[in-house]
Amino acid sequence: MIKTEITISRYGTAASRWAGVGPYYAMFPVNFATAAVREYTKPGDGVFDPFAGRATSLFAAASEGRIGLGIEINPVGWVYGKAKLQTAARADVEQRIEWLGKRAKNYRAAAKGLPEFFTYCYCSKVREFLLAARDLLCWRRAKTDWTTMALLLIDLHGKRESALSNQMRQTKAMSPQYAIGWWKENKLEPPERNPVEFMLKKVAWRYARGRLEASEGRVYLGDSQLILARWENNAPKQRATLLLTSPPYHGVTNYFYDQWLRLWLLGGSEKFYSTGEPCKRKFDNKKHYIAMLCRVFTKSKPLLKRNAVVYVRTDARQFTREATIEALETAFPQKRLRDERFSLPAFSQTALFDSAREPKGEIDFVMW
Numbered sequence: 001m002i003k004t005e006i007t008i009s010r011y012g013t014a015a016s017r018w019a020g021v022g023p024y025y026a027m028f029p030v031n032f033a034t035a036a037v038r039e040y041t042k043p044g045d046g047v048f049d050p051f052a053g054r055a056t057s058l059f060a061a062a063s064e065g066r067i068g069l070g071i072e073i074n075p076v077g078w079v080y081g082k083a084k085l086q087t088a089a090r091a092d093v094e095q096r097i098e099w100l101g102k103r104a105k106n107y108r109a110a111a112k113g114l115p116e117f118f119t120y121c122y123c124s125k126v127r128e129f130l131l132a133a134r135d136l137l138c139w140r141r142a143k144t145d146w147t148t149m150a151l152l153l154i155d156l157h158g159k160r161e162s163a164l165s166n167q168m169r170q171t172k173a174m175s176p177q178y179a180i181g182w183w184k185e186n187k188l189e190p191p192e193r194n195p196v197e198f199m200l201k202k203v204a205w206r207y208a209r210g211r212l213e214a215s216e217g218r219v220y221l222g223d224s225q226l227i228l229a230r231w232e233n234n235a236p237k238q239r240a241t242l243l244l245t246s247p248p249y250h251g252v253t254n255y256f257y258d259q260w261l262r263l264w265l266l267g268g269s270e271k272f273y274s275t276g277e278p279c280k281r282k283f284d285n286k287k288h289y290i291a292m293l294c295r296v297f298t299k300s301k302p303l304l305k306r307n308a309v310v311y312v313r314t315d316a317r318q319f320t321r322e323a324t325i326e327a328l329e330t331a332f333p334q335k336r337l338r339d340e341r342f343s344l345p346a347f348s349q350t351a352l353f354d355s356a357r358e359p360k361g362e363i364d365f366v367m368w
């Protein structure tokens with residue numbers, strides 16, 4: 001079993017500063033992903049993650065000289081991953097922020113017309129800047145723009161002293177109604193911010209030790225089931241030595257609902273309830289859930305070397321655990337499940353999302 005005690009210097013290297021991009025649920029601890037990459041692959045090998053999240057596994061692979069390939073359905077996780085794997089130069093990002101600052105005044109009227117939530121959450125200068133970023137950044141296509149957008153998403157909400165927003169959790173955006181009520185009750189006004197100065201300071205800290213140069217990692221935006229089906233006759237050339245992933249946990253989160261505000265900045269609806277309902281249903285339906293896991297693991301096979309290791313971390317609760325075993329055994333009948341390990345980490349997805357249910361921690365499955 002891998003040694004997860006390796007330490008990553010706190011913020012002394014470029015990798016340690018970029019690994020934390022950005023706040024996301026149920027992400028791998030970076031040293032766990034790094035340890036798994038070191039244990040099961042050699043420099044130059046490929047690592048595949050079909051549920052990449054904020055691309056922790058792919059970033060660990062890149063910073064260890066391996067080649068990561070992944071897929072993520074949630075644009076927030078995808079933008080973080082893209083910015084970490086293909087990071088724009090600092091000067092380009094700084095220029096883009098200053099340019100957005102100049103364009104922001106064109107959004108004065110639009111900023112006034114935003115729903116009430118936004119006026120309680122952000123001062124007028126920030127609202128104008130955010131609308132400019134939302135409208136003008138081509139974050140799907142341009143390196144400078146996906147990097148700028150990822151850095152903006154990190155502090156879009158969080159502690160009042162250190163974020164662009166009024167007081168809110170950094171990982172989870174509250175529902176507008178709840179947030180407005182809470183801010184009123186606690187007499188909290190949005191903090192006055194100069195968004196350009198604020199962002200330039202954040203950029204200076206992030207780039208202070210540089211960035212990963214020439215990383216070969218790639219992460220695709222979309223549903224793994226569809227992208228893998230598309231790749232069936234046209235798979236990427238390099239076969240991976242390690243599949244390292246953590247699928248969504250059954251019935252726990254859909255990764256869209258709690259990210260509604262960041263998804264708004266990426267061009268989504270300003271209406272809280274309209275995000276992600278189809279996905280939510282998918283993870284709540286047992287039959288769909290097992291079918292989704294089976295499909296993704298089975299279609300991952302052509303991307304792996306014959307002797308590749310499959311390492312999956314998931315929720316230890318019975319249904320998700322059994323569904324994962326069923327999917328893995330269906331997809332990889334020639335491999336043996338060699339190891340199972342329970343852990344009850346302080347930071348577990350189950351603890352975060354479903355405090356009403358008894359937390360059971362996570363379980364790792366290793367096959368080869």
Ligand SMILES: C[S@@+](CC[C@H](N)C(=O)[O-])C[C@H]1O[C@@H](n2cnc3c(N)ncnc32)[C@H](O)[C@@H]1O
Binds near residue numbers: 027029052053249255
């Ligand atoms: C447990 S999280 C993975 C977190 C990741 N290990 C990290 O360190 O950030 C599961 C991820 O799977 C994504 N996901 C769920 N269904 C998907 C699908 N059909 N295709 C691609 N990604 C999917 C979710 O959006 C979520 O980001």
